[in-house]
Amino acid sequence: MIDFTSxxxxxxxxxxxxxxxxxxxxxxxxQRQGIGPEESWQxxxxxxxxxxxxxEGYRESDRSHSGLVGGDGGKMAxxxxxxxxxxxxxxxDVMAGAxxxxxxxxxxKRIVAAPTAGACGVLPAVLLPYRxxxxxxxxxxxxxxxxxxxFGMVIAARSSISGAEGGCQAEIGSAAAMAAAALVHxxxxxxxxxxxxxxxxxxxxxxxxxxxxxxxxxVPCVKRNVIGAMDALSAAQMALAGIASKVPxxxxxxxxxxxxxxxxxxxxxxxxxxxxxxxxxxxYAPKES
Amino acid sequence: MNLFDILGPxxxxxxxxxxxxxVRIGLMARALLGQEPARARLLLHGSFASTGEGHxxxxxxxxxxxxxxxxxxxxxxxxxxxxxRGLEFTFGxxxxxxxxxxxxxxxxxxxxxxxxxxxxxxxxxxxxxxxxVDGLSTSFTGELPTLVVHNSDQPGCVSQVxxxxxxxxxxxxxxxxxxxxxxxxxxxxxxxDQPIPDEVAQEVRALPGILRVTRYTPEQEVAV
Numbered sequence: 001m002i003d004f005t006s007x008x009x010x011x012x013x014x015x016x017x018x019x020x021x022x023x024x025x026x027x028x029x030x031q032r033q034g035i036g037p038e039e040s041w042q043x044x045x046x047x048x049x050x051x052x053x054x055x056e057g058y059r060e061s062d063r064s065h066s067g068l069v070g071g072d073g074g075k076m077a078x079x080x081x082x083x084x085x086x087x088x089x090x091x092x093d094v095m096a097g098a099x100x101x102x103x104x105x106x107x108x109k110r111i112v113a114a115p116t117a118g119a120c121g122v123l124p125a126v127l128l129p130y131r132x133x134x135x136x137x138x139x140x141x142x143x144x145x146x147x148x149x150x151f152g153m154v155i156a157a158r159s160s161i162s163g164a165e166g167g168c169q170a171e172i173g174s175a176a177a178m179a180a181a182a183l184v185h186x187x188x189x190x191x192x193x194x195x196x197x198x199x200x201x202x203x204x205x206x207x208x209x210x211x212x213x214x215x216x217x218x219v220p221c222v223k224r225n226v227i228g229a230m231d232a233l234s235a236a237q238m239a240l241a242g243i244a245s246k247v248p249x250x251x252x253x254x255x256x257x258x259x260x261x262x263x264x265x266x267x268x269x270x271x272x273x274x275x276x277x278x279x280x281x282x283x284y285a286p287k288e289s
Numbered sequence: 290m291n292l293f294d295i296l297g298p299x300x301x302x303x304x305x306x307x308x309x310x311x312v313r314i315g316l317m318a319r320a321l322l323g324q325e326p327a328r329a330r331l332l333l334h335g336s337f338a339s340t341g342e343g344h345x346x347x348x349x350x351x352x353x354x355x356x357x358x359x360x361x362x363x364x365x366x367x368x369x370x371x372x373x374r375g376l377e378f379t380f381g382x383x384x385x386x387x388x389x390x391x392x393x394x395x396x397x398x399x400x401x402x403x404x405x406x407x408x409x410x411x412x413x414x415x416x417x418x419x420x421x422v423d424g425l426s427t428s429f430t431g432e433l434p435t436l437v438v439h440n441s442d443q444p445g446c447v448s449q450v451x452x453x454x455x456x457x458x459x460x461x462x463x464x465x466x467x468x469x470x471x472x473x474x475x476x477x478x479x480x481x482d483q484p485i486p487d488e489v490a491q492e493v494r495a496l497p498g499i500l501r502v503t504r505y506t507p508e509q510e511v512a513v
Contacts, residue, residue: 003290029292043293050299050360064303065343105302108345108365113415115295117305123296145296152295161295162413164306178295215340217303271340286339 004028004154007195007249014191021191022143025150044142044149047112051124054104054111055097064106066284069218073100090133091233098125098229102222115152115161115174118217121225122175123148126183126232136186147185148178151198158250159257163210164269166260168221172228173205173256179232180239189240199245199252201235206252207259209267211274214284220275298415301364306391307337307344310411312364315353316508317419317431318395318407323503326354326376328398332383335390337411347380350393354378358508359415375400388420403501425467425476431505433462433480438493439501442468442475449496450477459483474500 004010014024030040060074076096079085085092101121105111111120127141152161152174160166161174180197184190189197205228213219245252266273275281300309319326331350333341341347345365352367355374363370371378385392389410397405408421419429422437429435436454440446447466454461460482468475485504494502 025292033291040292044296047293047296047299065345108302108308108348110299110360110362111302112299113297113305113309116414117300117302117309120302146292149292149296153290153292156290156295164413214343215336216343218343286343 003032003157004150005157007151007154007198007253010150010154011191011195020143021150021194022146022185025146041142044145045138048127048138048141048145050110050112051114052128054109055100055124055128057109058100058104062103062107062109064103064216064218065108066214066216066218068213068216068284069106069222070103072222073097073103090129091230093129093133094125094229094233095226097128098122098225099222101125102225106216106218106222114148115156115178116163116171118163118221119171119175119225119228121222122172122228122232123179123182125225125229126179130183130186134186140186144182144185147194148182151181151194152178155202155253155256158253160260166256167208167263167268168210168224169202169205169208169256170260171210172224173202173208175225176201176205176228176231176235179229180235183232183236184239187236187240189236193239195249196243196245197236197239199247199249200238200243201231202252202256203245203247204231204235206256209263209274210269211267211276212269212271213276213281215269215271215276215286216284294414299360300415301345301349301359301362304344305415306411306413307341307346308349308364309359309415310391310413310417311337311346311349311393312353312357312359313415313417313431314393314395314407314409314411315350316356316358317353317409317417317505318397318405319354319356320505321407321422321437321503322397322399322403322405323501324399324401324403325374326397327400329354329376329378330381330396331378332381332394334383334385334388334392334394337391337393338382350395351376351378354395354397389418392420394421422476422478423474425469427465427467427476427478429463429465429478429480431507433482434484434507435505436479436481436485436490436493437503437505438477438479438499440475440477441498441500442470442472443498446475446496446498447477450479450493450499453489453492453496454479454481457486457489459485459489
């Protein structure tokens with residue numbers, strides 16, 4: 001069996017093969033793609049390198065096409081350097097990273113979709129500061145990316161990772177779930193805790209609508225990367241504390257699918273409802289063609 | 290779907306469907322033309338028409354026509370590059386029936402003559418779907434190495450083409466054939482499990498009744 005259609009099946013398969021979850025995920029993908037584990041590792045390392053490069057390429061002066069987005073990553077970093085922040089150095093770094101990557105994306109710079117371009121800030125926002133603050137080796141981060149993408153695949157197969165299909169819960173919510181599982185891996189948690197973290201991250205953003213102003217990946221998308229990263233951290237911390245998701249993880253994914261299907265089209269990336277339909281948002285509404 | 294569809298692609302933002310997918314559509318059109326394009330007319334449909342500007346969809350499509358990949362930092366500046374390379378282009382809008390909102394019709398003229406019309410959609414995640422080639426309906430994604438054969442509607446074309454592929458040990462994953470009408474021109478699309486070497490394309494081109502052969506190779510997401 002090489003395609004995981006449930007989190008339970010993914011965990012059982014890792015158990016049966018006596019491999020750590022990240023390696024079971026890698027090996028099943030190698031089988032699917034007909035490549036070797038080394039080649040796969042190199043490709044995943046390249047993703048981490050591309051994320052790091054994208055983060056370093058941030059320029060505070062860059063502005064998006066509409067002019068709505070840009071500069072906030074710089075503001076957050078400066079606030080962090082003041083040394084008197086509300087959330088402390090690690091969380092401030094996480095927030096700044098999420099803003100930077102979201103802004104890079106909006107400004108047509110090179111990013112890694114994770115799982116989508118609009119949600120590309122969540123995973124790097126937790127992984128890159130984690131490396132700096134906790135001194136994790138690169139190999140641990142690459143393993144964490146396998147964990148993240150394994151959970152992401154199940155979410156995509158069983159629910160959705162598309163804002164047009166499932167609303168923002170499917171984009172930022174999925175990214176947060178992937179990041180939460182990755183963080184549990186980095187902290188040495190069990191596979192069950194990763195599954196719980198994934199489930200709790202999704203539950204906490206369930207129902208989040210996709211209502212981009214002007215239909216553009218700018219407002220509120222950039223800042224939602226911040227809440228995705230914070231959601232991931234809180235879900236991971238709960239799981240590591242031994243707090244489990246009462247609703248089994250696979251049932252949470254099913255609920256997300258059902259909620260996404262129930263969302264009206266105006267709240268699924270069409271830019272016609274929610275924040276996009278406010279008087280402010282309407283100023284940026286596209287001309288009907 | 291594989292892990293790198295979830296973590297990836299590496300791409301120029303802001304949207305996998307409106308930017309990365311649009312670059313891939315341009316790349317696909319370029320590959321199906323089989324030469325350097327000299328003139329392009331692009332008609333945007335639906336969401337591509339209404340929100341394309343803010344997503345850089347137009348720059349992305351032109352970048353693909355110039356052969357840039359979705360992760361090339363030059364994507365936002367593709368118009369300048371097009372002028373340098375002598376690619377003239379115009380944009381307009383159109384209303385198509387029964388297609389995804391993220392769709393475009395591209396009419397190309399090659400530097401060495403030859404024209405091509407391609408209709409394609411970008412349904413999400415950077416994936417694309419070609420729904421029309423030279424006025425004929427089709428459906429393929431470019432996720433596998435793809436051979437596109439324009440042929441006369443005459444007996445034996447399919448068996449000869451598949452014969453050449455079999456002779457090179459290549460496995461056909463999917464095969465579609467659509468024609469304008471009996472005895473008119475047809476388009477055959479073969480998705481293969483192995484990359485299609487140039488010699489295979491040339492061998493197919495030399496067969497009787499074959500009008501044009503082009504091929505598309507999925508790009509490697511990140512050079513490692």
